[in-house]
Amino acid sequence: MIDLYTEGDPIRDEKAPDGPIAERWDKRRFGAKLVNPANRRKLSVIIVGTGLAGASAAATLGEAGYRVTSFCYQDSPRRAHSIAAQGGINAAKNYRNDGDSIYRLFYDTVKGGDFRSRESNVYRLSQVSVEIIDQCVAQGVPFAREYGGLLDNRSFGGVQVSRTFYARGQTGQQLLIGAYQALERQVAAGTVEMNTRHEMLELIVVDGRARGIIARDMVTGEIETHFADAVVLATGGYGNVFYLSTNAMGCNVTASWRAHRKGALFANPCFTQIHPTCIPVSGDYQSKLTLMSESLRNDGRIWVPKRTGDDRDPRQIPEDERDYYLERIYPSFGNLVPRDIASRAAKNVCDEGRGVGPGGLGVYLDFADAIKRMGRPAVEAKYGNLFDMYQRITGENPYEVPMRIYPAVHYTMGGLWVDYDLQSTIPGLFVTGEANFSDHGANRLGASALMQGLADGYFVLPNTINDYLAAGPFEALDENTPAAKEAAESVRARIDKLLSIKGDRTVDSFHKELGHIMWDYCGMERNEEGLRKAIERIRELRDEFWRNVRVLGTNEELNQALEKAGRVADFLELAELMCVDALHRRESCGGHFRSESQTEDGEALRHDDEFAYVAAWEYTDAGQPPVLHKEALEYEYVEMKQRSYK
Amino acid sequence: MNITLRVWRQKGPDDKGRMVTYQVPDVSPDMSFLEMLDVLNEKLQLEGEEPVAFDHDCREGICGACGVVIDGEAHGPETTTTCQLHMRSFKDGDTITVEPWRAKAFPVIKDLVVDRGAFDRIIQAGGYISAPTGTAPDAHAMPVPKADADRAFDAATCIGCGACVAACPNASGMLFTAAKVTHLGMLPQGQPERQARVIKMVNQHDEEDFGGCTNIGECAAVCPKGIPLDTISQLNRDLLGALASGRTE
Ligand SMILES: Cc1cc2nc3c(=O)[nH]c(=O)nc-3n(C[C@H](O)[C@H](O)[C@H](O)COP(=O)(O)OP(=O)(O)OC[C@H]3O[C@@H](n4cnc5c(N)ncnc54)[C@H](O)[C@@H]3O)c2cc1C
Ligand code: SF4
Ligand code: FES
Numbered sequence: 001m002i003d004l005y006t007e008g009d010p011i012r013d014e015k016a017p018d019g020p021i022a023e024r025w026d027k028r029r030f031g032a033k034l035v036n037p038a039n040r041r042k043l044s045v046i047i048v049g050t051g052l053a054g055a056s057a058a059a060t061l062g063e064a065g066y067r068v069t070s071f072c073y074q075d076s077p078r079r080a081h082s083i084a085a086q087g088g089i090n091a092a093k094n095y096r097n098d099g100d101s102i103y104r105l106f107y108d109t110v111k112g113g114d115f116r117s118r119e120s121n122v123y124r125l126s127q128v129s130v131e132i133i134d135q136c137v138a139q140g141v142p143f144a145r146e147y148g149g150l151l152d153n154r155s156f157g158g159v160q161v162s163r164t165f166y167a168r169g170q171t172g173q174q175l176l177i178g179a180y181q182a183l184e185r186q187v188a189a190g191t192v193e194m195n196t197r198h199e200m201l202e203l204i205v206v207d208g209r210a211r212g213i214i215a216r217d218m219v220t221g222e223i224e225t226h227f228a229d230a231v232v233l234a235t236g237g238y239g240n241v242f243y244l245s246t247n248a249m250g251c252n253v254t255a256s257w258r259a260h261r262k263g264a265l266f267a268n269p270c271f272t273q274i275h276p277t278c279i280p281v282s283g284d285y286q287s288k289l290t291l292m293s294e295s296l297r298n299d300g301r302i303w304v305p306k307r308t309g310d311d312r313d314p315r316q317i318p319e320d321e322r323d324y325y326l327e328r329i330y331p332s333f334g335n336l337v338p339r340d341i342a343s344r345a346a347k348n349v350c351d352e353g354r355g356v357g358p359g360g361l362g363v364y365l366d367f368a369d370a371i372k373r374m375g376r377p378a379v380e381a382k383y384g385n386l387f388d389m390y391q392r393i394t395g396e397n398p399y400e401v402p403m404r405i406y407p408a409v410h411y412t413m414g415g416l417w418v419d420y421d422l423q424s425t426i427p428g429l430f431v432t433g434e435a436n437f438s439d440h441g442a443n444r445l446g447a448s449a450l451m452q453g454l455a456d457g458y459f460v461l462p463n464t465i466n467d468y469l470a471a472g473p474f475e476a477l478d479e480n481t482p483a484a485k486e487a488a489e490s491v492r493a494r495i496d497k498l499l500s501i502k503g504d505r506t507v508d509s510f511h512k513e514l515g516h517i518m519w520d521y522c523g524m525e526r527n528e529e530g531l532r533k534a535i536e537r538i539r540e541l542r543d544e545f546w547r548n549v550r551v552l553g554t555n556e557e558l559n560q561a562l563e564k565a566g567r568v569a570d571f572l573e574l575a576e577l578m579c580v581d582a583l584h585r586r587e588s589c590g591g592h593f594r595s596e597s598q599t600e601d602g603e604a605l606r607h608d609d610e611f612a613y614v615a616a617w618e619y620t621d622a623g624q625p626p627v628l629h630k631e632a633l634e635y636e637y638v639e640m641k642q643r644s645y646k
Numbered sequence: 647m648n649i650t651l652r653v654w655r656q657k658g659p660d661d662k663g664r665m666v667t668y669q670v671p672d673v674s675p676d677m678s679f680l681e682m683l684d685v686l687n688e689k690l691q692l693e694g695e696e697p698v699a700f701d702h703d704c705r706e707g708i709c710g711a712c713g714v715v716i717d718g719e720a721h722g723p724e725t726t727t728t729c730q731l732h733m734r735s736f737k738d739g740d741t742i743t744v745e746p747w748r749a750k751a752f753p754v755i756k757d758l759v760v761d762r763g764a765f766d767r768i769i770q771a772g773g774y775i776s777a778p779t780g781t782a783p784d785a786h787a788m789p790v791p792k793a794d795a796d797r798a799f800d801a802a803t804c805i806g807c808g809a810c811v812a813a814c815p816n817a818s819g820m821l822f823t824a825a826k827v828t829h830l831g832m833l834p835q836g837q838p839e840r841q842a843r844v845i846k847m848v849n850q851h852d853e854e855d856f857g858g859c860t861n862i863g864e865c866a867a868v869c870p871k872g873i874p875l876d877t878i879s880q881l882n883r884d885l886l887g888a889l890a891s892g893r894t895e
Pocket of ligand 3: 701704705707708728730
């Protein structure tokens with residue numbers, strides 16, 4: 001594999017404190033340098049992204065007195081993709097008195113991540129989770145409550161305690177609106193300057209420090225230079241590299257990728273989460289996939305016909321000709337096995353030719369038994385809005401006919417490498433939320449991304465970035481600073497290039513083709529042969545893109561095709577790194593399943609002796625293979641075991 | 647299905663704009679309305695014509711980015727967002743007219759894209775509870791009666807799409823404003839700022855060139871999230887109460 005990458009020095013998290021795990025976060029906070037409130041006014045921070053991770057950080061740093069400049073590509077910060085999260089947010093409140101604790105949430109998350117995350121980070125996340133709920137309630141987030149007026153909880157994603165707080169099926173929306181309102185309060189107070197419809201296209205690094213960004217005003221096309229003492233990327237995940245995913249249409253890797261090209265290491269890019277319960281693809285015009293909340297698996301039963309090619313109406317298929325395969329293979333967890341396992345099992349039965357619906361890419365999620373057991377009104381009360389959404393999209397009535405579901409790309413555990421302070425390998429560049437790689441290892445548990453986004457933004461970053469800013473303010477810069485000038489020039493040159501190719505193929509046609517390659521070879525199951533083929537095809541496609549893409553119009557206007565072209569160009573580079581990462585990790589763990597590494601009965605097989613590390617990749621010049629830096633992972637508190645859900 | 651589209655094309659804020667007719671063949675009833683526009687845009691680009699610009703992001707009816715007027719109705723014939731409208735709501739051979747939101751407070755940027763920044767400024771004026779990070783008491787310190795929490799939630803589901811403004815003959819933004827006033831006003835945490843909030847938000851609403859509310863109800867009829875009209879009554883009661891107690895801000 002020497003042709004595809006080289007190995008460099010190992011990397012260490014220098015900021016991680018030691019000592020008893022429960023005291024590490026206190027220790028780090030105490031050790032971090034503080035900034036005198038009077039000096040904060042003199043320090044500026046750029047925050048790119050206004051999802052949970054970005055909006056919460058902007059509001060909190062604004063309140064603390066720093067000068068914050070925020071960016072998002074949508075027309076309002078309230079529309080960041082966090083808005084779409086449905087199920088809920090975890091917190092170790094133990095309001096249910098069911099044996100939950102900070103330690104148990106920590107344990108579940110490390111195990112759920114299949115032992116590829118850091119114990120210190122995960123422990124801190126669990127500690128902070130408690131404060132998140134308090135903060136959100138104080139802001140007016142209308143969580144579900146019981147008749148006594150106290151907060152309701154549910155169990156989620158196969159854990160045995162009820163620690164998930166929720167706001168009907170719209171938890172992300174309500175949490176984001178809370179953070180958005182706090183952000184707008186700071187805009188009114190003059191501590192945060194908000195730039196909507198602005199896309200970050202380059203990072204400015206001066207004397208080894210992140211000092212600003214180049215952003216394009218998406219209405220006028222103006223290429224703007226913004227400086228600050230520190231830059232925070234809270235730009236979300238890169239699932240759209242697969243074209244079809246549950247992400248919003250605009251989700252992208254550009255901000256992270258540009259930072260990567262400027263020296264920030266990219267960690268575990270191949271760790272992707274594929275969610276088992278999404279509405280299947282209906283045709284090749286399909287632009288995105290819709291998630292159906294995982295909570296449906298609490299009462300719905302998943303099955304396919306026993307016989308291949310059985311295309312009878314599902315209601316006509318008798319019980320003994322149905323295969324409730326999750327209940328059969330995993331008798332103790334049944335339909336509630338973790339996401340990665342449920343997804344792969346669905347793929348396997350479809351590969352056997354037993355899939356249902358158009359193209360045979362679907363399995364049934366059947367509520368007939370639940371309706372019999374609970375009565376239709378109870379099912380309606382619990383899942384009514386999801387059933388309505390399903391019916392709106394598919395035109396089928398799930399009370400009558402079983403739903404069809406299929407796995408879809410949902411979340412990316414990989415992201416820019418950060419230390420315990422959430423600082424990347426470029427001093428002054430911090431990364432929060434889904435954009436970093438930090439807390440979920442090789443697989444994320446349900447309701448933990450919202451927790452991480454808000455933990456990072458409200459509580460972690462505001463207590464670590466001060467350690468860096470205490471050395472500021474740094475030297476004043478202007479647009480003639482060579483590094484800034486060079487960054488702006490490169491952005492202009494790239495845009496000019498995209499507009500001048502005037503080829504035959506639309507941006508979307510390239511994006512779709514890339515998505516097919518990634519889904520086929522770097523999706524739910526990966527192997528050496530396929531990944532090598534994928535790398536070859538991605539290179540060819542990237543080459544064709546730069547020769548043959550058609551982007552009409554000019555830069556000096558709102559130009560959605562141009563925006564998309566820039567994002568797809570970066571996906572075409574990221575995709576190759578994902579495949580290299582997947583190829584080098586010759587083990588199965590969490591969402592990463594290598595067909596060469598499985599147990600006799602087809603379960604994922606980890607190789608802790610060889611792969612218990614974070615793979616952090618360094619960009620080298622175009623055409624040169626990337627350099628791998630390994631961060632060894634050690635487990636002092638949770639014993640490393642193979643997961644078993646049988 | 648074969649569809650004829652009449653689409654508003656406008657190059658920029660200063661362009662006069664005009665309706666242009668396009669044919670979209672082979673439309674599947676399972677396509678969403680925006681996927682049908684994607685198909686049109688692919689075709690236009692291959693023919694050398696610039697694609698039609700429209701706002702969208704989540705395509706699941708929750709971010710509030712999408713929204714166009716379809717045959718005279720905000721978000722089209724079903725009570726849902728434009729992204730969740732599917733072509734099975736139309737017939738083969740239909741001619742469909744597509745226009746941007748039309749309101750003084752929402753100037754057109756290009757084609758079907760408008761500037762809804764006025765909504766953010768209404769929130770800035772007072773659509774929040776002042777609770778700086780780190781100051782919160784335990785979440786169970788203040789129980790909230792379930793009925794109040796539910797009403798707060800219902801109002802809080804507003805996605806800020808602007809259909810209410812587009813549908814209102816006065817182009818009023820009162821339903822949007824009232825949804826936020828109701829959400830925060832129903833919660834105990836929202837009480838200290840309740841009077842100041844309603845005055846500041848309504849003042850900002852009026853400064854933004856939205857029209858006044860004359861209780862026509864078109865807003866609630868098109869609202870994809872079912873924000874009820876009685877939130878506006880609640881806003882009016884709060885406003886009267888605040889003014890009667892002598893507050894101006
Ligand atoms: C359908 C769905 C359901 C989910 N349900 C749950 C759930 O129930 N529980 C849970 O815990 N998690 C859930 N998740 C995951 C979770 O929602 C996300 O991981 C999380 O919200 C990400 O937050 P974020 O702040 O990191 O990024 P985002 O919310 O994606 O925000 C990214 C921000 O960055 C900005 N941005 C991006 N690129 C640029 C650029 N180049 N220039 C300028 N701005 C840029 C965007 O404008 C946006 O403001 C779900 C995810 C999806 C897709
Ligand atoms: S009140 Fe309804 S129509 Fe108006 S912005 Fe909110 S969701 Fe849209
Ligand atoms: S695109 Fe998000 S609501 Fe329609």
